[in-house]
Amino acid sequence: xxxxxxxxxxxxxxxxxxxxxxxxxxxxxxxxxxxxxxxxxxxxxxxxxxxxxxxxxxxxxxxxxxxxxxxxxxxxxxxxxxxxxxxxxxxxxxxxxxxxxxxxxxxxxxxxxxxxxxxxxxxxxxxxxxxxxx
Ligand SMILES: Cc1cc2nc3c(=O)[nH]c(=O)nc-3n(C[C@H](O)[C@H](O)[C@H](O)COP(=O)(O)O)c2cc1C
Numbered sequence: 001x002x003x004x005x006x007x008x009x010x011x012x013x014x015x016x017x018x019x020x021x022x023x024x025x026x027x028x029x030x031x032x033x034x035x036x037x038x039x040x041x042x043x044x045x046x047x048x049x050x051x052x053x054x055x056x057x058x059x060x061x062x063x064x065x066x067x068x069x070x071x072x073x074x075x076x077x078x079x080x081x082x083x084x085x086x087x088x089x090x091x092x093x094x095x096x097x098x099x100x101x102x103x104x105x106x107x108x109x110x111x112x113x114x115x116x117x118x119x120x121x122x123x124x125x126x127x128x129x130x131x132x133x134x
Contacts (some may be wrong), residue, residue: 006091006092009025009090009091010025010031010033010087010088010091010092010103011025011026011031011081011089012087013046013084013085013087013088013091013103014080014082014083014099014103016082016083016102021088022080022082022083022105022110023126024078024105025043025080025103025105027107028105028106029106029107029108030105030106030107031104031105031106032046032066032103032104032106033088033100034059034062034063034100034101034102034103034104035094035098035099035100035101036055036056036059036098036099036100036101037055037097037098038055038097039054039055039058042057056101059101059102061078063079063102063104063133064095066104067079067104070106074086074095074108074109075106075107075108076103076106076107077105077106078103078104078105078106079102080098080103080104081100081102083100085099085100088100088103
């Protein structure tokens with residue numbers, strides 16, 4: 001979303017909670033709205049039957065790809081889950097069946113390089129069951 005009026009409303013929607021999260025959103029040039037749509041019938045039925053939300057998995061994958069591609073092109077992203085979906089809906093007219101799940105702040109990183117992150121070791125996040133050699 002690059003329309004200035006709507007962008008301001010989206011930035012306000014992201015100032016969520018008593019701590020007014022996400023102040024930086026008002027400074028980014030582009031805000032992407034990520035909506036969940038109903039999906040095709042077999043997915044809906046399968047999801048209901050199994051108690052799983054497949055569209056949310058799709059959203060996770062596509063948002064990850066979006067962020068990686070943006071990084072590849074020298075851009076920075078921030079996934080934003082803390083926002084008022086009601087305010088987003090008020091700012092942008094979506095069909096009732098669309099539900100905003102995430103916002104993405106997209107822009108040029110200030111100093112060009114992301115800061116060093118402290119990551120968990122691989123064996124703290126996964127484990128092998130059975131044979132280790134593949
Ligand atoms: C689903 C989800 C929602 C998030 N919501 C927010 C948010 O509202 N505000 C924020 O500052 N960071 C939020 N984050 C965190 C950042 O988007 C980012 O993932 C975090 O800074 C870690 O980035 P990294 O890839 O450098 O580890 C969220 C992350 C995820 C995955």
